Amino acid sequence: MNWKNVLLLISVDIKAGRLIRGQRLRRYRESRVFQYLLYGGACLLGVLIGLAAGLFYSGVPDPNVKTLFYEGCRYLFLSFPTLILIFNLVFTMMSQIQRMGVKSSIQPPYWLPITWEEHTLASTLANLIGIPLAFLILSSSAIAIVSIYLEQVPLAALTVFALLASAFLASTTTEIFRVLQVRLVGAVYKSTGKAAVWVRFLGTMLFLVVFYVVWFAFTSGTGSIALIEAVAGAQQVVWFVPYVWLRMVLAAFVSGLPAQTVIFSLASLLFILILFYVAVRLNARFGLYELPAITVSRRVYAPKIGFLGRLGFSSLEAAVIRKDLKAFTRRRELMYVFVMPLVFILMPLMQYLGIYGRPVPLEDSRFLFALMLLIPGAMMAVMMGLMIIGEEGESVWHFFSSPVTARSLVKCKYALIIIFSCVATLICGVIGILIARPSLDIAVALFIESVLLIFALGAVSLGAGITGADFTEIPRPKMVRPLTAFVYMLLCLVLALAILSPLVPYAITMMNLSVLVSLPRIDLYVAVSISVVIALVITFVFYKIALKNAEEFLMKAEI
Amino acid sequence: MISSNGSALKLRGVSKRYEDIVAVDNIDLNVEHGEILGLLGPNGSGKTTTLKIVLGLVKPDSGSVNVLGIEATNDPIAVKKQVGYVPESPRLYEFLTGLEYLDFIGDIYGVALSEKQTRIKEYLEALELEGREGDMISSYSEGMKQKIALISAFLHKPKLLLLDEPLSGLDPRSARIVKDLLQKLTSQGVTTIMSTHILEIAQAMCDRIAIMYEGRLLALGNMEELRQKARLPGSDLEDIFLKLTGTDDIREVVEALLK
Numbered sequence: 001m002n003w004k005n006v007l008l009l010i011s012v013d014i015k016a017g018r019l020i021r022g023q024r025l026r027r028y029r030e031s032r033v034f035q036y037l038l039y040g041g042a043c044l045l046g047v048l049i050g051l052a053a054g055l056f057y058s059g060v061p062d063p064n065v066k067t068l069f070y071e072g073c074r075y076l077f078l079s080f081p082t083l084i085l086i087f088n089l090v091f092t093m094m095s096q097i098q099r100m101g102v103k104s105s106i107q108p109p110y111w112l113p114i115t116w117e118e119h120t121l122a123s124t125l126a127n128l129i130g131i132p133l134a135f136l137i138l139s140s141s142a143i144a145i146v147s148i149y150l151e152q153v154p155l156a157a158l159t160v161f162a163l164l165a166s167a168f169l170a171s172t173t174t175e176i177f178r179v180l181q182v183r184l185v186g187a188v189y190k191s192t193g194k195a196a197v198w199v200r201f202l203g204t205m206l207f208l209v210v211f212y213v214v215w216f217a218f219t220s221g222t223g224s225i226a227l228i229e230a231v232a233g234a235q236q237v238v239w240f241v242p243y244v245w246l247r248m249v250l251a252a253f254v255s256g257l258p259a260q261t262v263i264f265s266l267a268s269l270l271f272i273l274i275l276f277y278v279a280v281r282l283n284a285r286f287g288l289y290e291l292p293a294i295t296v297s298r299r300v301y302a303p304k305i306g307f308l309g310r311l312g313f314s315s316l317e318a319a320v321i322r323k324d325l326k327a328f329t330r331r332r333e334l335m336y337v338f339v340m341p342l343v344f345i346l347m348p349l350m351q352y353l354g355i356y357g358r359p360v361p362l363e364d365s366r367f368l369f370a371l372m373l374l375i376p377g378a379m380m381a382v383m384m385g386l387m388i389i390g391e392e393g394e395s396v397w398h399f400f401s402s403p404v405t406a407r408s409l410v411k412c413k414y415a416l417i418i419i420f421s422c423v424a425t426l427i428c429g430v431i432g433i434l435i436a437r438p439s440l441d442i443a444v445a446l447f448i449e450s451v452l453l454i455f456a457l458g459a460v461s462l463g464a465g466i467t468g469a470d471f472t473e474i475p476r477p478k479m480v481r482p483l484t485a486f487v488y489m490l491l492c493l494v495l496a497l498a499i500l501s502p503l504v505p506y507a508i509t510m511m512n513l514s515v516l517v518s519l520p521r522i523d524l525y526v527a528v529s530i531s532v533v534i535a536l537v538i539t540f541v542f543y544k545i546a547l548k549n550a551e552e553f554l555m556k557a558e559i
Numbered sequence: 560m561i562s563s564n565g566s567a568l569k570l571r572g573v574s575k576r577y578e579d580i581v582a583v584d585n586i587d588l589n590v591e592h593g594e595i596l597g598l599l600g601p602n603g604s605g606k607t608t609t610l611k612i613v614l615g616l617v618k619p620d621s622g623s624v625n626v627l628g629i630e631a632t633n634d635p636i637a638v639k640k641q642v643g644y645v646p647e648s649p650r651l652y653e654f655l656t657g658l659e660y661l662d663f664i665g666d667i668y669g670v671a672l673s674e675k676q677t678r679i680k681e682y683l684e685a686l687e688l689e690g691r692e693g694d695m696i697s698s699y700s701e702g703m704k705q706k707i708a709l710i711s712a713f714l715h716k717p718k719l720l721l722l723d724e725p726l727s728g729l730d731p732r733s734a735r736i737v738k739d740l741l742q743k744l745t746s747q748g749v750t751t752i753m754s755t756h757i758l759e760i761a762q763a764m765c766d767r768i769a770i771m772y773e774g775r776l777l778a779l780g781n782m783e784e785l786r787q788k789a790r791l792p793g794s795d796l797e798d799i800f801l802k803l804t805g806t807d808d809i810r811e812v813v814e815a816l817l818k
Contacts, residue, residue: 295693305672397616
């Protein structure tokens with residue numbers, strides 16, 4: 001193993017971050033201070049947390065509280081390796097999912113004299129650069145400092161070592177998952193033939209939805225506490241699973257069992273080595289695997305005007321809409337827009353069914369219905385609007401070199417946002433009606449409000465998506481500048497509240513909520529009518545802004 | 560409005576600067592209808608930027624661009640309708656199949672349905688892409704992508720072709736087809752401006768050759784005029800090019816590398 005090669009490969013991966021951060025300087029000078037600020041900050045925060053906890057421990061006069069705190073810390077030390085493992089697994093997998101669309105140009109150059117061991121080790125360690133490493137530093141420094149006050153330095157040292165091993169274990173597992181996923185996908189493409197496009201779409205959606213539902217369930221409020229309790233409680237039971245052996249090392253050490261400590265330490269080390277060996281072998285076998293071609297159609301080519309043409313779209317506009325429809329169902333990085341609405345359907349549905357604990361009472365399900373109807377479509381409109389120009393990436397030259405006018409560009413992109421978002425709202429609405437069984441009045445009013453939000457926020461975000469478009473594709477498509485996205489998301493939130501504001505008095509009356517000021521009683525349809533006027537004004541103004549932005553965008557074309 | 564006589568392209572005092580680099584330096588150029596003009600020059604000499612300026616993909620800092628009788632800045636859409644463009648390394652929509660991509664391009668330029676169907680079929684057959692047209696472009700080789708890019712430039716029967724390294728990555732048969740096709744289109748009045756590094760192709764295909772260096776137009780003319788300018792009678796384009804661009808120190812460079 002040439003360690004210099006490993007370090008060089010990791011540094012290449014770190015430097016890919018320059019592109020993510022949008023650095024476009026010709027003569028690039030990296031600020032080392034800025035580069036290590038995240039880790040320095042994490043270390044400082046960890047030290048402060050450790051100091052605060054330590055000072056609290058030494059300052060507590062009550063011996064019972066002291067003992068409770070002491071035991072609590074030891075309990076947490078024991079759970080930390082598994083928690084770090086889960087955190088890193090989720091984080092590195094998320095990063096891999098984002099990188100699925102990454103161009104091959106940042107892959108290590110296979111033609112250079114680099115061994116698979118070096119490549120795999122570099123890739124595994126590089127996965128941990130950034131937030132996982134910062135979190136690791138934060139936890140380790142906090143543990144180290146607090147252990148001085150608890151007089152548990154040997155346990156803390158062992159815990160920190162276990163944390164590092166856990167992070168590496170998680171990253172190696174992700175590396176194996178990444179290689180297997182590529183090979184598996186290839187096999188699926190081959191076996192499914194023409195249906196491969198849809199298999200890929202549905203497979204990706206299923207994976208992302210399950211992943212996010214689990215993630216949100218665990219990270220939302222009581223979910224995270226439940227996770228810690230589950231981790232701590234279940235580990236003794238599943239001691240035979242190698243992933244909890246690092247925790248078993250600490251448990252044996254705390255219980256004063258030196259033989260078990262050594263056995264589990266050696267077993268953990270062996271498991272990590274085996275896992276790493278598997279990752280190396282898989283990389284060697286499938287690392288250069290090229291996905292087979294997806295044949296979409298073998299039909300005889302017979303162009304026709306089509307549905308969009310009959311709706312009044314010109315051939316140019318219809319062509320762009322059709323192209324984007326295919327983009328959103330064939331490009332993994334764009335499939336994200338479907339995931340959030342789906343999660344918004346599934347989360348309340350699972351709460352309603354009591355999967356996360358106590359089932360939701362019926363009166364609350366009305367509120368869930370309102371959320372299910374209003375949020376997914378609007379959210380989809382905002383997300384699509386922000387990314388729909390930037391998703392063109394470097395292929396944007398097609399718009400600059402072909403006779404596409406600003407009017408056509410805005411019309412077809414806006415139409416696609418409306419179509420997708422309205423379909424999402426319709427699906428959410430139907431599921432919501434089946435769950436909450438709202439009155440006809442409320443269902444109709446909420447459907448209207450949802451469509452109003454889609455039209456208004458779609459126009460707002462499209463205008464922002466044009467001015468804030470970012471066509472960077474390597475190492476991952478950026479689509480929109482983060483600051484633009486953030487500012488316009490806030491604006492969309494404010495405008496959405498403005499559109500929904502006429503319904504607030506009605507909602508308060510209906511849900512028997514007590515408020516400090518007395519609000520006027522308002523008929524539902526009057527409230528909806530006022531809302532329609534507000535939404536139409538917003539839509540009109542921001543559509544005009546989007547048109548102006550598109551004119552400037554096409555005029556200032558520079559590629 | 561497109562004028563039927565006069566030059567197909569007129570550049571007057573066109574300049575473009577990127578920070579401290581002058582990409583194009585005060586270029587004057589006239590290209591006649593039905594002419595094939597070759598743009599030659601070392602890497603970074605401004606060939607690609609010049610082509611992009613003609614199409615409006617890059618705005619010049621100064622000067623005027625008249626394409627087919629239209630001031631490019633006044634009516635860019637009218638210009639784009641008449642131009643077929645192949646970029647240096649075309650980024651196509653890789654999630655589309657070859658057929659879907661060409662159908663998309665045909666619709667963008669408003670080619671009639673039956674015409675589009677016939678032309679796409681003919682081009683796919685001629686460039687031996689039949690059988691792969693239903694596959695996603697992401698699975699195509701670079702040469703196949705180049706063929707798709709070329710077809711998309713020809714599909715709407717443009718009056719001006721801007722081709723940046725058009726034969727790059729093509730197999731000999733396809734390269735020959737494209738060369739013959741360009742000659743035929745020239746006889747029909749189509750103007751072609753192509754940048755290339757393959758000097759033999761430029762010498763064989765182009766009516767006139769423009770040699771660019773550091774953003775400037777060093778020489779412009781047919782082979783005889785270039786020989787006179789370089790004072791190299793009877794020599795081929797390679798010698799002329801190396802002499803005019805001041806890069807004829809090849810022997811010394813090679814010897815230094817071999818040390």
